[in-house]
Amino acid sequence: MSDLSASYAALIPALDCAATIADLVHGCRAHVPCVLVVDDGSADATAEEARVAGAEVLSHGENLGKGAALVSGLRYLQARGFSHAVSLDGDGQHFADEIPKLLAESRAHAGALVVGSRRIESEVAAINRFGNEFANVWVRIATGRDLGDTQCGQRVYPIGATLALEPVGRRFDFETEILIRAVRAGVEVRSVPVRVYYPPPELRNSHYDKLRDTLRIIEMVVGLILRLR
DSSP states (O other): OOOTTOOEEEEEEESSOTTTHHHHHHHHHTTOSOEEEEEESOSSSHHHHHHHHTOEEEEESSOOOHHHHHHHHHHHHHHTTOSEEEEOOTTSOBOGGGHHHHHHHHHHSTTSEEEEEOOTTTTSOHHHHHHHHHHHHHHHHHHSSOOSOOOOOOEEEEHHHHHHTOOOOOSTHHHHHHHHHHHHHTOOEEEEEOOBOOOOGGGOOOOOOTTHHHHHHHHHHHHHHTTOO
């Protein structure tokens, strides 16, 4: 069911993204009235570049993790009166011009959590492909459903419903956890194809630790499967 009263803002968690954040903010402002950048303890000029580009900026005094940045941003936007947050990564891999696709799906299904779906075989960097497929399998086990691409950070969160799930993950495990909790709580999860950009390895600004963060995600999923969380 559509909801014409829904209001949307962009939410960008960012860590050391000074080189990419301004272009992303400018792109988002073409589609939503508010862009919030959560500076998660950057050591560079991420916050300053975001403000100059027209974003509102919420700064963590230290690096608390991507999940913590998303939760901080969701709470901030809820207090500002927004019903939905369109999340994008600050490192430039997500295209702002994909936002209209996500908004259209969300407006048609306003209670749903809408997740961008990348073409794993061609758009996900080869080095990350195995990890994405591995995570998808674990989410399928935990939910009993095939949710497609579970690791894409370009999403639309219904803010109230998302915060009501009371997620505990504070780093990259948040995005996996929230899907599992959403399915179990009866929140609809929908997918929309999106394009992404992966720069060459030498230019990539990823803060994902392939060992620690993968283990953290596995621990989260196994805990949810065993109903320990």
